[in-house]
Amino acid sequence: MRLRYAALSDVGRVRRDNQDSGYAGPHLLVIADGVGGSARGDVASAETVEVLRRLDEPPGNDVLGALAGAIHLSHDRIAQLVAEDSELEGTSTTVTALVFDGQRIGVGHVGDSRGYLLRDGTLSQLTTDHTFVQSLVDEGRITEDEARVHPHRNLILRAVDGVHEPEPDVFTLEVALGDRILLCSDGASGSLTDAQLARILAEGSPDHAAVTLVTSALEAGSSDNVTVVVADLVGDDEVDDEETSAAALTGPMLVGAAAEGARARSPRGSAAGGRVRDTGELAPVGDGHDGSASAGGGRGAGDGADLDPEEARYAPQPPRRFGLLRRSLVLLVLLVAVAVIAVAAYRWSQDQYYVGDDGETVAVFRGIEADIPGLTTHRVEEPSSLRLDDLPDAYAREVTNGISASSLADARTIVARLERRALCPDPTSSASPSASPSGTASGTASPSASPSRTPGSTSTRTPGSTGSRTASPSASPSSSASTGTTGAPCTEAP
Template sequence: MTSPSLRLRYAALSDVGRVRKDNQDSGYAGEHLLVIADGVGGAARGDIASSTAVQILRRLDDTPSDDLLEALAGAIHRAHDRIAELVEEDPELEGTSTTVTVALFDGNRIGVGHVGDSRGYLLRDGELSQLTKDHTFVQSLIDEGRITEEEARTHPHRNLILRAVDGVHETDPDLFLLELAPGDRILLCSDGASGVLDNARLADILGTGTVDYAVVELVRASLDAGSTDNITCVVADVVDAAAAAADAETAAAATTGPMLVGAAADQPRRAGASSKSFFRGHRSGDTGEMEPVPGTGEPVDPEELRYAPRAPRRFTWLRWVVGLLVLLGLLSFGSMAAYGWTQKQYYVAVSDSKVAIFRGIQADLPGLTLSRLHSTSRVTLESLPEYRAEQVRDGISADDLDDARRIVANINELARVCPTPSPSPSPSPSAEPTGKGDREPTRRPSGGASDEPTASPTDRSTAGASQAPEPSPSASPSPTLAPPDCVEATP
């Protein structure tokens, strides 16, 4: 490892703010380490999560190893595991989590680890640059080009974070290295400051005065800008190690030792002499632990809803099983109710080429028949007009059983009735012939007429009739329709 050529001159300050009743931020500043942790969870005690993370991470404040990023990743993971243990011991802490932004200094560069929406900034040669990227919903909108940075500050979901150290989800911190130079100024802050102060205002404050002045002014400016959150800032100057050894202010800072602020502090901030010294004599007055504004009218602390992917850790499988059973019960009840309704429905359709009444609905599901035959009429499809037969093939819905019977009766009236064959006529008897012996000859009066008998008119007609052919019976008409093209008439 290259021999250290730089040193840090640092200050840290945390304020509960003017609205919240407790401080869920934690901060730390030391010779090799700067940390900001913003607790999330509201009633789930985000202060415990943030202070736990800082207490784990502060162990890195020693001569760092060659691999800064590996050290940071391991410490963040240990903080994750410790929070999981606390939740396991006390289920009321379920849902707690914290952001983490940490800078580990090796004398020439810093390794940065970041999870959540606390931020890290670098002021170099008067230019301010943001080192970290927020893991928030609004940042995803910015990345997609849907909103601007300015719009994100007033977005209704601007506090919704997507990643945090929660003891449940695997930690996935952003990790990177940054080479430092004398004159650089580093700022780590919670969103209580970065959410209300834009880059221009941050650069203006950081570009003036000492690190002590900077942290005090950042807190005061955030309060004046209307911040409703806890505010925590850690500021560090990068100075030349050789020059710093002879600098009285740097020596004084070194005797102060590490600074632990916010929820991670062993005692309330107002009892600490170093915290008071940041405000006393400052032109803006003391902005120490102010009383929260009463009557905010918020029945639920929005901090409880801040961390989006928060999920229950305990008995997750049991909740899934209960939910699945409830869902299956609802589906079963709904299916039974639906099937019961179908069995109260009727329709008219075809069964074996005859008009029939069915109970149920004209649809089937795989493995389930939703209708059954109720009764069959004597009317065949072939006996109906084509338009009516087509309607029956498609199915005719009925309101109830009586309505279905009326439909069948109407269809019956349209059916063709088979014709009744006419009876064959009986043959008429022929006239009986009369013999000649039965006729008496009529003699003409004497006068020279012939003596041959002459038949009387009656005899001639009778004779003609006897010679006429006998009449034959006429053929009966044959029917042109027969079932199933027609319906036989009922007797």
């Protein structure tokens, strides 16, 4: 397939300067709408087209990469121009560009110029406006009809300005024989409805459609520059008829501010490398003060402001509706989330228990052992009569540091063990060191009975002996050990 195209630009009936630029060639279609008013938006649009027109050749494999790269190069070019001339500060441009490889089309888009596709009588919009009112439409706050007359309809959120990265939308489009493509500045799309665009595009050749679109937009009251590029997808071997052959032979078409810039650079006063189509010679029908130019709700009409809306059109930081309310709601949601988490954490902490010291005594605490300003994280659940001084030093230190318990019952068990330990200071001994061992008599043993003789027994006397008898006295030694309950206090540790 190949493109059969036409391009046309008109300064309009209110503006003194044409800040739109357009280009149409065998492989490239471009619309750029300059923004900035006195900041010379025509320079931005013309330079952008000048950079992009280098893509008008059989594209390589990376069509979208080439498109995005060219838009970024135009961004760099504008930045360079502003650095060289401070009077250009604030200039910018929209851009919508299509690159055709014979089968598919790559699209790059920034701003509110538009691309449309007419297929089998049905018109569809290819691009999405980067505007404040479009964001309201996307959010369902206003309708498309309300967007046409919205007081902030002039505000665009993205443009090629040499300051902010342009972030273009890039995508591919499958096309077929018989498709018709329209690129236009908002001077046309803001004045004509989709139904009117579809009706005009459905008739005649690209050249006829371009002229009719511009004329219809002006008659509808457009107060802006109007620029259109129309192209048909035709067979590569299709022969142009008499009406289209002249356009086919002229090669690329350059219109609007880009054509004026080309004329200025050309020594012969004609556009270099492209045919110029600007209908600025059409007679104006109003001067912008009698209301005749505001009938269609065009840009800058009926706002009642002294400032030209074109100068305030590009706003990287547009005003937000209900901004304070939205921020307040976000803050409220965050506060509620934090409060819910805090309450859940506090409730969890109050289901915890540990054994610690309450001054000089041991007690069961409920909560967690932490110090948070303004918040009580623990309290005494059950006091006890056990004093820290009654415990061995090692156990006293454990209590001071806090002994975790899995439940209240577990905490009570720990306290009971500590009380038993208090009765046994030395965990390695089960009796007091002062206890006398069994079998060691203290004092004089007294025999359990008088010695008695039994038959067969003998009494032996040894010379010099005192006559003592051999007897087995049963001594009952008295023990001084006192242990209380045998072994119980000293067999368990907390």
